[in-house]
Amino acid sequence: DTEVTQTPKHLVMGMTNKKSLKCEQHMGHRAMYWYKQKAKKPPELMFVYSYEKLSINESVPSRFSPECPNSSLLNLHLHALQPEDSALYLCASRGVGSYEQYFGPGTRLTVT
């Protein structure tokens, strides 16, 4: 089973709202990733967590705040976003000792 789940599927938020995206996996993977994908572009890495610790922040603006409460769960807290932040937000996970990343279905975010 290589299932990564993400909620919500769709999210519309205003520029003053605070919302959170959630990602969950029960495969025992210890690395989890957040990506942002704009139309007709490849996924763009935002954050990497390894063993619940933030390993990589690809210079993401502070209006995006990641959190990894435990080894199965990854959150992305959103605050004061801009319309250009509208995109598909993807979560992925990777098992210990492997390099393959498995993506969740994504959250389609629209900022109005």
Added chain:
Amino acid sequence: QKEVEQNSGPLSVPEGAIASLNCTYSDRGSQSFFWYRQYSGKSPELIMFIYSNGDKEDGRFTAQLNKASQYVSLLIRDSQPSDSATYLCAVNRRIQGAQKLVFGQGTRLTINP
């Protein structure tokens, strides 16, 4: 030079033919290579990975890796209209103690009935 390069297409192939997708990479030390399929509006799906030189087959898909020439390719035999999608080539990199994927721009493939 981009780290991972793909022809963006679109690549148009008749149904039943072989679709050939190519990818080159610049870091000679790269060890792990991946092909993801992405349907419009959906998330990327891992369809093949290859770590050793040569061919790796899985059903109608064959991944080919040539580290000396720094290219990796994906062949799709007996192409079906359901294979129409964007195919993303990715290369693994180790940075700051973590593993990350570097993606090419993707090749849009259309299979014509």
